[in-house]
Each structure stands twice: as C-alpha cells, then as structure tokens.
Amino acid sequence: MANITAALVKDLRDKTGAGMMDCKKALTETGGDVEEAVDWLRKAGLSAAAKKSGRVAAEGLVAVAVEGTVGAMVEVNAETDFVARNADFQKFVRDVTQLGLTADGDLDALAAKPYGDTGRTVAEELTQLIATIGENMALRRCAALSVSQGVVVPYVHSALAEGIGKIGVIVALESAGDATALQALGKQIAMHIAAAQPECVSVADIDPANLERERNLLTEQARDSGRPEEIIAKMVEGRLRKYYEEVTLLEQVFVIDNETKISKVLENAAKDVGAPVTVKAFTRYVLGEGIDKKEENLADEVAATLAG
Numbered sequence: 385m386a387n388i389t390a391a392l393v394k395d396l397r398d399k400t401g402a403g404m405m406d407c408k409k410a411l412t413e414t415g416g417d418v419e420e421a422v423d424w425l426r427k428a429g430l431s432a433a434a435k436k437s438g439r440v441a442a443e444g445l446v447a448v449a450v451e452g453t454v455g456a457m458v459e460v461n462a463e464t465d466f467v468a469r470n471a472d473f474q475k476f477v478r479d480v481t482q483l484g485l486t487a488d489g490d491l492d493a494l495a496a497k498p499y500g501d502t503g504r505t506v507a508e509e510l511t512q513l514i515a516t517i518g519e520n521m522a523l524r525r526c527a528a529l530s531v532s533q534g535v536v537v538p539y540v541h542s543a544l545a546e547g548i549g550k551i552g553v554i555v556a557l558e559s560a561g562d563a564t565a566l567q568a569l570g571k572q573i574a575m576h577i578a579a580a581q582p583e584c585v586s587v588a589d590i591d592p593a594n595l596e597r598e599r600n601l602l603t604e605q606a607r608d609s610g611r612p613e614e615i616i617a618k619m620v621e622g623r624l625r626k627y628y629e630e631v632t633l634l635e636q637v638f639v640i641d642n643e644t645k646i647s648k649v650l651e652n653a654a655k656d657v658g659a660p661v662t663v664k665a666f667t668r669y670v671l672g673e674g675i676d677k678k679e680e681n682l683a684d685e686v687a688a689t690l691a692g
Contacts, residue, residue: 386416396421405508442672444468444521446552447481448538455536455554456484458494458526459669460510463519468544473521476513477548480506480523489528527667529556534664535563537570541578550671553577556664561657569653569661572640573633577668582633585663590631598627633663 388411396407396418406425414420444461445468458481460473467473480494483506487494499509506523514521529536534557541551553574557566584590599620606619628635634647644652650661 386411388412388416392416392418396425405504406511442675444524444671445474445477445544445548446540446550446669446671447477447548448540448552448554449478449481449485449547450536450538450554451482451485453532453534453536454485454528454530455538455556456481456487456489456526456528457538457552457554457667457669458484459524459552459671461522461524461672461675462517463521467517467519467521470517472513473517474545474548476509481547484526484528487526487528489526491523491526494526495523525669527554527669529554529665529667531556531558531664534559534561534661535566535570537567537574539571539574539578541575551578552669553666555666557661558664559657559659559661561654561659561661565653565657566661569657572638573646573649573663574666576636576639576646577633577666579639580633580636581668582636582666583631585632585665586634587628587632590628599624602627633666 388408392411393404393407396411397404407421410421410424411418414424442461443463443465444459446457446459448455448457450456458477460477460480462468462473479500483497483499484494487497495505495507495510497506498504499506502509504512510521510523536554536556538547539553539555540547540549541553543549555570555574555577557570557573559566602620602623603616606616606623609616609619611619625635629637634645634650636646638644638646638649646663650663654660
C-alpha cells in the first residue's frame, strides 16, 4: 500500500482545492499517484470547487441559534440569492450555526469541527457543497455570546425561514430577573439594534482611536467658526454627545417608542423583570457587508455564460 504523506495530500489539495479527507481518499484509491488522483477527484466532481474559488460570493445567509444561555450567529456566503433558497444550503447553514454554539466565535475552530457523521469537517463539507451546487461559497464569520445568568436573544429581520435571513442580531442580557420577561425585552432590543445599527454598547466601549479621530475632526470644524478656544471646547463636547447617540446602544433613542433612551428602557424594565438588566454584548450581521461586489448587467452575464 502506498505511503500517503501529509506533503502528498497538501500537493493534491493545492492542485484541486478539494478537501483534505477527499484528497487522502483519492490518493489511497490511486496508489499515491497525484495525477491519477486529480482525475479521480474530477470524476467525483470534487475538484470543481477550485475553479470557483476566485468568484465573488456576497449573497447567502445569516443564521442564528440559541441553546440555554449561549447564542451563536454565522454568515455563509454564496454567489447568488438563488442558492440562499436551496434546501441543502439552508440545512448546511443551520447545522453550522448549531456547531457555532461550541466554537466560541472562533472561525477556524468552527471550520475544523466534524460535520455530522459524514467523516468530513465543516470546511470539507462546504467544499462538497460547492461541487454539488456549482457556486463558490465561503464560511465568512461567526460570533458567540453567553451570560452567566439571563438570556441570549436571537433576531432575524425579514427571515427567509426560521432563524435564517439577511440581517441577524444576537443580544446578551445579564439579569437575575424573570426569563420570560427578559426574552420579550431582548426581542425588542434586538429589533432596535437591527434598525439603529449601534457600533457598541456604551461610550466606554468606543474604540479610543475612533473617538480621537472624531474629536479631532469636530475640533477642526469648530475652529472654522473663529470662536475662542473655550467656546470651541464646549462646541466639541456638545457634538460628541450627538456622536455617542449615533454609535452607542445605551445612548440611542428606542425605535419602538421614538422617545426613550435605551439606558432608560433597561432601567424601567428592571421593575417588570424583577432585577436590574444589563446589556452585556450584542452582535449584528448584515449579509455581504464589506464585500466588494462585482457589478454586471444581464447582457454581460449572459455573454459570460455563453463563453463558458
């Protein structure tokens, strides 16, 4: 029997883009002959993923899952919105999000987790799915939140199906209060986060570099007014308060009633819940945000398809 070394597997993987276990199987089936193994993978449809790996994948799904006091969110991308409606793709995204509950927000750890009883990892199963469906796909990011006591509440805006869609939020509420009341509050806070797009929970959580950049910009703008330095300082502080209201959850006005700050909403909720409520953390994903999408018109797409 041929000695299938790690270097041989890596060489075949580099050539084909197929999963590690698939490469090992191909080499075993072909007695360690790399070229024959390439053909073996091509016949199995597994090397096709490599040809698709350079194509932009900005569609797909965001999914959420909660178990006990742990919540997870995952984004898996594909090339077209059509694939997001594929039952196999949806199942994969849901399965991976469930696995994300034990990945602690570590994307590499999630990709390396065993995928069911297939004998493949999540990353290898994704390669298999690419070959089956025929589009480039990517396991893009994952997040996980937990609380020692309280709830983690998921929300998907305009969900395509249960727990999956294009905008997802998970929010962690720390509290010893009534869990049912906390769930209802968490749902409203999550909906607010989806709509208002805060960057962090409180002023103390703002990235110091971002805050300094904003302060410098506001100072330069204020100096253009020609006012004295002491007046400029007051102008800057006033404008910074407006900045805090834009980027921090606790300083934002609740979208549900359009008048109460979130910090006050939490304070008021303590009476109904039966204990103080703190937003420990939140994560908000918008499908494809930050991906440089290639713009093509329909004629170009048809021409490209016909050209092969």
